[in-house]
Amino acid sequence: GIQVEQSPPDLILQEGANSTLRCNFSDSVNNLQWFHQNPWGQLINLFYIPSGTKQNGRLSATTVATERYSLLYISSSQTTDSGVYFCAVEFGAGSYQLTFGKGTKLSVIP
């Protein structure tokens, strides 16, 4: 069936470290988004990236649609980066729903 798998499920980093989060998906996509969910539950848009590479400050993302994976890079992590990172995918023609992975819980310690 349609799947979105994220790894690792949990990640603990020292402040200033770099990290890579991975999202694998099972079919071709119209839409792929990365979100950061803060402790209050708000989903914050990080990237809309069905293909290619984008950068925004210390964050960057790459999606290789032909190989069905996306990577989120966080450089020089800060404590405010803590939270859950979700990859969400909209599969194929005629589908309008985002299917979310289970998330990566990131904890950045001072």
Add this chain to the structure above:
Amino acid sequence: DAGVTQSPTHLIKTRGQQVTLRCSPKSGHDTVSWYQQALGQGPQFIFQYYEEEERQRGNFPDRFSGHQFPNYSSELNVNALLLGDSALYLCASSGGHRGSPYEQYFGPGTRLTVT
């Protein structure tokens, strides 16, 4: 540029009751989707409204219903509440003629507790 807004922020209901949650989309968006997020899980798609009609529905029972108004705002109604309906309910908006029509933006959510 106003973002997605939802009301109320928190709600406590009793089993068997009915609840209505509200959502106003981001300025310029015409499509509203609703998601349910249980504790420790990713959000699950409930349904999407476009042009005042339900365009797509996820795997939720018909106790979950919705509506979209001419100003694109939306309501989510849940009847005969069960304890398992306790969750964070998220509204997302998308569409319009600026930027990517597929990119979804989420509101802050309504936390529903059923006792």
